[in-house]
Amino acid sequence: MVHQYQLNGYNIVLDTCSGSIHCVDEVAYDIIALYPNMPEEQIVSEILEKFGEKEQITEQDVRECIQDVKALEAAGKLYTEDTFQPLAFDFKAKNTVIKALCLHVAHTCNLNCSYCFASQGKYQGERALMSLEVGKQAIDFLIAHSGSRTNLEVDFFGGEPLMNWDVVKQIVAYAREQEKIHHKNFRFTLTTNGILIDDDVIEFSNREMSNVVLSLDGRKEVHDHLRKNYAGEGSYDSIVPKFQEFVKARGDKSYYIRGTFTHNNTDFTNDIFHMADLGFTELSMEPVVCAPSDPYALTKEDLPVLFEQYEILAKEMLKREKEGRGFTFYHYMLDLTHGPCIYKRISGCGSGTEYMAVTPWGDLYPCHQFVGDEGYRLGDIWEGVTNTEVQNDFKYCNAYARKECADCWAKLYCSGGCAANAYHATGNIRGIYEYGCELFKKRIECAIMLKVAESEEGLS
């Protein structure tokens, strides 16, 4: 399957099933589009008619280009057949190890953000903090079910995890003891709204957390509109200096600033540029996922605006890169040469199989976005997964799970999409969240264009 598009002056050809990317001129762009369904002689005459006089293209030029296309096809870099479907089901059926847990150490929060999917941290339930006993059992459960995997991940999540900070530190200490005994390598992540960041949080996190995710929506008026405390006050002024101090002390360790954009700020690139102007360089900005009736819900009419915004973002990133003040954007990060293998690209995040969320009282859910939905409770960290029916549903959530995706060029980039988004949009984890698909495809087109531009302009 081949996907062709033109963006920022580049003619780009993506061969979905080999992963090959080609930057071509207008003649090759048209030949590649015509080649699968048109006799060679007809291609020659059509191309000569279109480009012959204007571009001074000769018949020999066209035939040489057709030969180049044939050579790429023979080399498995163009029109590559999709032979991956059997892998999707074999791989998932065999794979039963767990490698990542999201620990909900606090089902409570010190902010009252309007759009919070976790209903202000409580996940439609009671306020709760995870005990050290539950945290240690979660670590034991992960190690026991990790098979031969060495790299294990634990995310400290909420609610607001800093509201249970002492337990977080004790869980990390316990995991560090256990990793030596069991020959594992723990990577910890902390997601925080920043209110409770202090010197101890910074020092400990910069020593122990592989990554920190810091919630900021961008410009002060945008951030404060939806991210308020219980007194109704915006949180921008109290968190931005703390984030700046945190990131400065972090050196070259991973972090990123994660924002959410809504119908209120469809010009979200201005929020990303604001983050960059504050000195942050690792940035993420996500579309809100909420009920269509919510006043800040994105609308169908917003889509063309958002597409344009993603293009503006890509072009500005190129410009700033050339000026020596570049920044990264989560969805534009593609590792073309050492990125994930086909198994990873088919199976995606592994929610419900390799990755699970743990509630403060030790229940297991497929991921943090299903917590609180009793029908998706998988089991607990003492008995393990007992709801195998739900887990089996997640085993078959992959790039080949939906017939609507069969002809989609982006399926090996999205891996079939986010099960939680599909569920919340359609009521089915294997449904199609079309709005998310449209945004995703646009982002991947921009991300690939950036890679092409870096290659063409010697920036990589």
Added chain:
Amino acid sequence: MNRIKTIRDLKESVQHGGCGECQTAQPCE
């Protein structure tokens, strides 16, 4: 005139992929 410039082979990764050590389009570990 070279009209096509080509910028990981997914087919090849069928043989060498699937170890699962990467983090939850992640550097391969």
